[in-house]
Amino acid sequence: MNNILIISNRLGIGGAEKLLIELVTFAQKNNINPTVLILDSYDEEHYDRILKTQGVKVVRTRINNIKHFRAPAKMMRSAWWAVKLKYFAAKYYKSIHTIGLYNVDKVFDTVLHSHRFFWNVNNAVQFPKREYAYQQEIFGNPNDTIVSINKYQETELFSQYGNAIKAKMVLAKLFINDQD
Numbered sequence: 043m044n045n046i047l048i049i050s051n052r053l054g055i056g057g058a059e060k061l062l063i064e065l066v067t068f069a070q071k072n073n074i075n076p077t078v079l080i081l082d083s084y085d086e087e088h089y090d091r092i093l094k095t096q097g098v099k100v101v102r103t104r105i106n107n108i109k110h111f112r113a114p115a116k117m118m119r120s121a122w123w124a125v126k127l128k129y130f131a132a133k134y135y136k137s138i139h140t141i142g143l144y145n146v147d148k149v150f151d152t153v154l155h156s157h158r159f160f161w162n163v164n165n166a167v168q169f170p171k172r173e174y175a176y177q178q179e180i181f182g183n184p185n186d187t188i189v190s191i192n193k194y195q196e197t198e199l200f201s202q203y204g205n206a207i208k209a210k211m212v213l214a215k216l217f218i219n220d221q222d
Contacts, residue, residue: 045075045134049149050141053080053089053100058141058163061191061216063089065139066098077135079123081105081148084116105152124152131155143176143188150180158183160209162190166198174198178206189214 046069050062062078069076078093080102093100103116105124127149131138137157140146146160160180166172181188181199186209190196196211 044073045077045136047077047079047131047135047138048141049079049081049138049145049153051081051145051148052083053078053087053093055088058161059087059089061161061163062141063092064216065141066093066096070096070098074136077101079103079105081145082107106148127153127155129154143174143180146180147176150177156185158186160186160188162188162195162199165192165194166202174202178203181207181209184208184210186210187212191216 048062048065050058053059053062066076066078076098078098078100080100082104084102090100101119101123103123104120105127126134127138131153132155135155137159138153138155139159139161140149140153141161142163143160144164164174166174169175180186181203188199188207188209188211190199190211190213193213196213199211200207
């Protein structure tokens with residue numbers, strides 16, 4: 043099994059979305075099969091076309107706040123993904139990568155897996171009072187890995203969350219490829 047799941051909330055044009063494309067491209071070049079799960083958005087966006095041409099499966103659904111009573115197929119898909127990620131994620135995926143700590147906050151208790159990577163794509167300056175708004179529990183599992191894309195993020199996290207950080211902290215360079 044060489045499958046990974048990449049979770050995000052959108053595929054429009056932006057930095058986090060570009061990072062997702064870079065991860066997909068890197069995975070495919072290394073014989074890893076990525077699946078992309080987009081939370082709470084059912085609209086086709088800019089990078090959907092690129093992922094389709096790369097042969098990447100994109101799933102759009104909710105895994106929290108499931109409320110599709112008027113759309114039973116969407117409700118069933120949402121329920122299946124919620125159960126799949128909570129109880130069977132290790133069976134389907136070698137690792138799970140969540141783009142943006144804001145998305146980790148949404149799925150932390152639902153996405154259970156021993157190899158979770160949380161990609162930090164923000165800096166504290168983007169938040170009121172220059173403080174991240176994340177629950178400190180997302181940093182408490184030593185099996186998880188927080189991936190920062192610049193040294194400032196790492197410093198800011200340690201400054202704000204300090205001893206609550208038990209997860210592995212790594213710094214990763216952004217990739218550059220020829221995709222727009």
